[in-house]
Amino acid sequence: MEYLIAATIGLLTAAGIYLLLRLRSFPVIVGLSLLSYAVNVFIFAAGRLAINSPPIISSAAAGYTDPLPQALVLTAIVISFGMTAVILIMALGAYLGSGDDRINLQGPEGADIAPAATADRGA
Amino acid sequence: MIAVLPFLGAVFAAVMIRAGRNASALAAGATTLTALLLLAIAAPTVLNGGVDRLQVDWLPQLGLNVTLMLDGLGLLFAGLILGIGLLIITYARFYLAARDPMGQFFAYLLLFQGAMLGIVLSDNILLLLIFWELTSLSSFLLIGYWKHLPEGRQGARMALAITGAGGLAMIGGMLILGNIVGSYDLSVILQNRDLIQASPYYLPALILILLGCFTKSAQFPFHFWLPHAMAAPTPVSAYLHSATMVKAGIFLMARMWPVLSGTEAWFLIVTTAGLITMLIGAKVALFKDDLKALLAYSTVSHLGLITMLLGIGTKAAATVAVFHIINHATFKAALFMTAGIVDHEAHTRDIRRLGGLRRLMPVTFVIALITSLSMAGLPPFNGFLSKELMLEQTAITPYFGSVWLLGLLATLGAVLSVAYSFRLLVHVFGGPVRDDYPHMPHDPGPGLWLSPALLACLVVVIGVVPMTSAAWIVDAAASAVTGGVVNAKITHWHGIEAPALWMSVIAVGGGLMLLGLYPRLAALWAAAPRPEGKRMFDALVRAAAALARFVTDRLHDGSLPRAVTFAVLTIVGLAVLAFSGATHGPGLRAPTPVPGVVLAGFVLIVAAIVIVVARHRQRFVSLIFVGVIGLMISAGFAWMSAPDLALTQLTVEVVTVLLMLLALNFLPAVTPQESSLPRKLRDGVIALVAGIGAAVLTATIMLRDAAYPVISAFHLAQSKPGAGGTNAVNTIIVDFRGYDTYGEIIVLGIAALIIFALVEALLSDNGVIARLAAGRAASARAGDRHPMMLVVTTRLLLPVAIMVGVFIFLRGHNLPGGGFVAGLVVAIAFLMQYLASGFAWTTRQQRVDYHAVIGAGVMIAGLSGIGAWAFGLPFLTSGFEYVNIWPLEEFELATAAIFDLGVFLTVLGAVLLALASFSRLSVRAGTRVNTQAFDIDPSENRAL
Structure with a gap:
C-alpha cells in the first residue's frame, strides 16, 4: 500500500507541476490545488502508515498512529483553502482588469515580453 | 536603567509633540537629564575602580544575555553622550524651523542616544552588535531627516550602506572572537588576551572588527561617507558626527584594546589607517x-x-x-x-x-x-x-x-x-x-x-x-x-x-x-585631479544594481512558467544531491497489504488525475474531477486512521469547489490551445522528473522507521492527563501547539480580508464593472434560478446542519471533530442558503457582519490564551475541570474549548466572507437580484 500512496503523491506532483507550467491562470490554480494535495498527503505519510489505529486515546486501542503530522496537515488543509481563495480572486482581478487571463507579463501587442525588453523595466 | 530611559523618552517625545514643540523638547530633555543624574549617582563607584553590572538572562542557550556594565570607559562615553545630548536637544529646539516635524526629530534623536548608550554600556558583544546596528539605523533616519532634500536622502543611504556593511563584517569578527574564547561576555573576553592572540583566527577577527570600527569612525578608505552625511540638520551633525556616533568605532577599538592591541598587525593596520586619515582629512x-x-x-x-x-x-x-x-x-x-x-x-x-x-x-x-x-x-x-x-x-x-x-x-x-x-x-x-x-x-x-x-x-x-x-x-x-x-x-x-x-x-x-599662501594653493587644488569618494561609491552601487537586475531578468523575465521551471529543477536537483550525499538505512518496514477496495480507490484517483490533466482545457470538467480527487483523498485519510483529516478534507473540498465554480463563472470556460508540442513534451518531462522524485522519496520514507524517536509519543501520553482530551490530534491543535493554530487562524482571517479588499478595489474600477456586465450578457442562464425544492430543503437542513456543527465542535476534544471541521460544516450550511435563494435575499437575512465574526474568533482565541496569565502561567496554557450537571453525563470543561470556539468562529467567518465577496462581484455584474426567497411565488402560483 505504501507504493500506492507514493505513486499517488508522485502522480499528483507531476500533474500539479505540469498544470503550473500552463499559460492561463485557471489551470495554474488547479495545478496548485493538486500540488497542495500532494504536499498534504506527503506530510501525512511522513507519520508512516497505520490502519485501524486512530489517535483517539482509549484503553481498548492496541496502538496509535502518529498524531502530529495529522495535526499539521489539518491546519495545512484549511490554510491551503485560504491560499486558493486569495489566488483565485487575484486571477479574477487580473482577468477582469485586463480582459485576459494569461499568466505572463504582456507586451503592448499582447505578446509575451521578450527577456531583452524587460531590461529597462526597473529603470 | 540608564540605557532604557532614552528609548522610553523617544516614545514620550513623539507623543508629546501633540502638546506642542516645547513639550516635546522638554520631554526629550527631561529624560536625558534623568539619565545623566542616574549616571552621576553611579559615577563614584566607578571612579573608585568598581564596575556596575546588571544581568538579565535572555537567550542563555545562545550566550545572549542582557548584560550591562558601567566602567571608566563606559562612564566617559555615557557622560559625553548624555551631556552633549542635553545641550544638543536645547540647541535643536531653537534651530529647527516651525515646519520641521520636531516630535519625529526628538524621537529619532533619543532612539539614537539609547542605541549609543547601549553600545558603551553592554557587557555582551552580541548585545553590543544589536545596539551597533541600531545606531546605524537611527543615524540613517536622522541624516535623512530633511526628506525633501535629495542630498539628505543620498547621504543617509550612503552612510547606512557603508556603516551597515562594516557592521556586518564586525558581526563576523565578534562571532569569531566569541568562539575563540567560548563566551560572548566582554569581561570574559577581555581577560583572554593570550588565548586570542595565539589563535590562528586572530588576524581574520581583527580585520573584520577593524572594518566595522573604520567604517563607523570614517577611517580611510571609508572616510568619504561622513562629509556627505553633513546634509543632516546641524544638531545631528554636531551630535552624531562629532561627539558620538563616529566615536563608536573609536570606542570599540578602545574597548577591545586590551586583547587586540600590541601585535604587529594591529600596529601596522590601525596606526597607518589613522595616519592616512589624519593627513587626507586635514588636507581636504x-x-x-x-x-x-x-x-x-x-x-x-x-x-x-x-x-x-x-x-x-x-x-x-x-x-x-x-x-x-x-x-x-x-x-x-x-x-x-x-x-x-x-x-x-x-x-x-x-x-x-x-x-x-x-x-x-x-x-x-x-x-x-x-x-x-x-x-x-x-x-x-x-x-x-x-x-x-x-x-x-x-x-x-x-x-x-x-x-x-x-x-x-x-x-x-x-x-x-x-x-x-x-x-x-x-x-x-x-x-x-x-x-x-x-x-x-x-x-x-x-x-x-x-x-x-x-x-x-x-x-x-x-x-x-x-x-x-x-x-x-x-x-x-x-x-x-x-x-x-x-x-x-x-x-x-x-x-x-x-x-x-x-x-x-x-x-x-x-x-x-x-x-x-592659500589663494595660490586653492588654485592648484582646483586644477589637480582627485578621486571623488561619492562617485566611486555611486558607480559601485550602480554596478551592483545592474548585476542584480541582470541575474533577476535572466531568472525571472515576467514569465511564470519560466520561474516555476527554474524553481522545480533547482528543488529536484538539490534534493537528489542531498539524497545521494547522505546515508540512509535499509527499508525494514514491511509494506502494508493492499485490500481490493483500496486498489479500486487508487484506480479512481489515478483516473481522475489523468482526466484533470488531459482535459484541463475544459475547465468545468477538470474542476469536477479535482473534486473527485479531493474526495478520494479524504476517503484515504479515513482508511489510514486519520478521521479528523478525512472530515476536514471533505468539508474543505466542498467549499473549495464552490469557490472555484464561482470564479469560473467569470473566467473563460475553455483554455485556448497555445502550447506547441515540443513545449508540452518539455513541461511533461519536467513534471515527470519531479513526480518520480516525490514518489521515490515518499516510498523511501514510508518503508523506513524514523531515525529518531518521534516526539508525538509525548503528545499521546499527555493528551488525556495533560490536556484533558482523548483526541490527540485535537489536543495538539488547541493545546500543545495552540500557538501555531493561533497564528494559522489569523492567517486565514487575513486571507479572507484580502479577498474582501480586492473585491472592493475591483468594484471601484469602472472598466472591471463594464467587463463584468458584458460577460454576463453573453452566457445563458437556467430559467428557474432558485428552485423551490432546493430552497425548502436547504431551509430545513439549516438547523440540522448547525446542530451537527455544534455536535462536531463539542465532541472534538475527545473524538474526531473540533473547531476547524465544525466551522466548515456550519459555513457550508449557510452557503447552501446562498446557493438556494441567492446573494441578495441571504444578505438581507444576515444580522452579523462576517468581519466581526472573524475578529471575535481571533479575539476569543487570544483571550483564552491571555486568560492563563491571570494564573501566572505562560500564554495559551490550558486548564480543564470535570463537571457534573444533571441530567448530563460527567464531562470536562477545558479552556482549550474556548480556544477552539475562537478557531470555529474564525474559520466560519473567513469562509463565508471569502465566498460572499466573490458573490458580490456577480451582483454588481448586473444580474437580476431577487429579494424573495423564490423566483416563483407559491401563494399565487405564477412567476413574479
Whole structure:
C-alpha cells in the first residue's frame, strides 16, 4: 500500500507541476490545488502508515498512529483553502482588469515580453 | 536603567509633540537629564575602580544575555553622550524651523542616544552588535531627516550602506572572537588576551572588527561617507558626527584594546589607517568652502589622530587618545553648533560668501575663536594639551624602522590643522563687513548660543586646569582601556628640550604660512585631479544594481512558467544531491497489504488525475474531477486512521469547489490551445522528473522507521492527563501547539480580508464593472434560478446542519471533530442558503457582519490564551475541570474549548466572507437580484 500512496503523491506532483507550467491562470490554480494535495498527503505519510489505529486515546486501542503530522496537515488543509481563495480572486482581478487571463507579463501587442525588453523595466 | 530611559523618552517625545514643540523638547530633555543624574549617582563607584553590572538572562542557550556594565570607559562615553545630548536637544529646539516635524526629530534623536548608550554600556558583544546596528539605523533616519532634500536622502543611504556593511563584517569578527574564547561576555573576553592572540583566527577577527570600527569612525578608505552625511540638520551633525556616533568605532577599538592591541598587525593596520586619515582629512578640510564640510573633514582628521594613538599600542598613547576624545568632543560639537548658527543667521555656510562676522556676531565669534584655537592646538585651550601629548608620543614611536617618520607626518598633520582652523576664523569672522550676505546676520538668542558657549567654557577650563577638571575621568577611562591603573600627568610645559614643543611651534608657523599662501594653493587644488569618494561609491552601487537586475531578468523575465521551471529543477536537483550525499538505512518496514477496495480507490484517483490533466482545457470538467480527487483523498485519510483529516478534507473540498465554480463563472470556460508540442513534451518531462522524485522519496520514507524517536509519543501520553482530551490530534491543535493554530487562524482571517479588499478595489474600477456586465450578457442562464425544492430543503437542513456543527465542535476534544471541521460544516450550511435563494435575499437575512465574526474568533482565541496569565502561567496554557450537571453525563470543561470556539468562529467567518465577496462581484455584474426567497411565488402560483 505504501507504493500506492507514493505513486499517488508522485502522480499528483507531476500533474500539479505540469498544470503550473500552463499559460492561463485557471489551470495554474488547479495545478496548485493538486500540488497542495500532494504536499498534504506527503506530510501525512511522513507519520508512516497505520490502519485501524486512530489517535483517539482509549484503553481498548492496541496502538496509535502518529498524531502530529495529522495535526499539521489539518491546519495545512484549511490554510491551503485560504491560499486558493486569495489566488483565485487575484486571477479574477487580473482577468477582469485586463480582459485576459494569461499568466505572463504582456507586451503592448499582447505578446509575451521578450527577456531583452524587460531590461529597462526597473529603470 | 540608564540605557532604557532614552528609548522610553523617544516614545514620550513623539507623543508629546501633540502638546506642542516645547513639550516635546522638554520631554526629550527631561529624560536625558534623568539619565545623566542616574549616571552621576553611579559615577563614584566607578571612579573608585568598581564596575556596575546588571544581568538579565535572555537567550542563555545562545550566550545572549542582557548584560550591562558601567566602567571608566563606559562612564566617559555615557557622560559625553548624555551631556552633549542635553545641550544638543536645547540647541535643536531653537534651530529647527516651525515646519520641521520636531516630535519625529526628538524621537529619532533619543532612539539614537539609547542605541549609543547601549553600545558603551553592554557587557555582551552580541548585545553590543544589536545596539551597533541600531545606531546605524537611527543615524540613517536622522541624516535623512530633511526628506525633501535629495542630498539628505543620498547621504543617509550612503552612510547606512557603508556603516551597515562594516557592521556586518564586525558581526563576523565578534562571532569569531566569541568562539575563540567560548563566551560572548566582554569581561570574559577581555581577560583572554593570550588565548586570542595565539589563535590562528586572530588576524581574520581583527580585520573584520577593524572594518566595522573604520567604517563607523570614517577611517580611510571609508572616510568619504561622513562629509556627505553633513546634509543632516546641524544638531545631528554636531551630535552624531562629532561627539558620538563616529566615536563608536573609536570606542570599540578602545574597548577591545586590551586583547587586540600590541601585535604587529594591529600596529601596522590601525596606526597607518589613522595616519592616512589624519593627513587626507586635514588636507581636504583646508580646501573646503562649505563650513560644515570643512568641519566634517577636520573631524575625519581628528578621528584619524585618535585611531593612530590607539594603534601605537602603548598605555601612554592610549591615555592620550582618551584625553583627546574628550577634548575633540567639546570643541568640535561647539564648532558645529557655531557653523549652524552662522548658517541659520546668514542663510549660507559658503566661506567665500562670508567674512567680517566678528563685528556682526560678537558672541558667536568669541565661541568660535576659543574652539577653533583649541582645534588648532594653541595654548591655553584643551586641544593644545592633547596635541602636545600626541606629538610627544609620535616622536618616540618607531615607524617602518625610523624614529622620526611618524613624528614628521604627525607634525605635517598639525600644520594642516592649524591652517584650516585659522582659515575658518579668518575667512568667516575676519575681514571687512560685507554688504552681500544672503541674509543680514546678527547674534541669535541665547537658546542657540548657550549650548556651544557652555562647551567653550569647558574648553577653557580643561585647557587651564586639566589636572583638576579632566584628569580624574581620563584616569578612570584609561584604566578601563588599558586594564591597569593610570595616573595621567597633564601639564602645559614639558621643558624646552621636549620635541613636542618644537613640533608645535613648527605646526603653528607652517600653518600660518599655508594660510598666507592659500589663494595660490586653492588654485592648484582646483586644477589637480582627485578621486571623488561619492562617485566611486555611486558607480559601485550602480554596478551592483545592474548585476542584480541582470541575474533577476535572466531568472525571472515576467514569465511564470519560466520561474516555476527554474524553481522545480533547482528543488529536484538539490534534493537528489542531498539524497545521494547522505546515508540512509535499509527499508525494514514491511509494506502494508493492499485490500481490493483500496486498489479500486487508487484506480479512481489515478483516473481522475489523468482526466484533470488531459482535459484541463475544459475547465468545468477538470474542476469536477479535482473534486473527485479531493474526495478520494479524504476517503484515504479515513482508511489510514486519520478521521479528523478525512472530515476536514471533505468539508474543505466542498467549499473549495464552490469557490472555484464561482470564479469560473467569470473566467473563460475553455483554455485556448497555445502550447506547441515540443513545449508540452518539455513541461511533461519536467513534471515527470519531479513526480518520480516525490514518489521515490515518499516510498523511501514510508518503508523506513524514523531515525529518531518521534516526539508525538509525548503528545499521546499527555493528551488525556495533560490536556484533558482523548483526541490527540485535537489536543495538539488547541493545546500543545495552540500557538501555531493561533497564528494559522489569523492567517486565514487575513486571507479572507484580502479577498474582501480586492473585491472592493475591483468594484471601484469602472472598466472591471463594464467587463463584468458584458460577460454576463453573453452566457445563458437556467430559467428557474432558485428552485423551490432546493430552497425548502436547504431551509430545513439549516438547523440540522448547525446542530451537527455544534455536535462536531463539542465532541472534538475527545473524538474526531473540533473547531476547524465544525466551522466548515456550519459555513457550508449557510452557503447552501446562498446557493438556494441567492446573494441578495441571504444578505438581507444576515444580522452579523462576517468581519466581526472573524475578529471575535481571533479575539476569543487570544483571550483564552491571555486568560492563563491571570494564573501566572505562560500564554495559551490550558486548564480543564470535570463537571457534573444533571441530567448530563460527567464531562470536562477545558479552556482549550474556548480556544477552539475562537478557531470555529474564525474559520466560519473567513469562509463565508471569502465566498460572499466573490458573490458580490456577480451582483454588481448586473444580474437580476431577487429579494424573495423564490423566483416563483407559491401563494399565487405564477412567476413574479
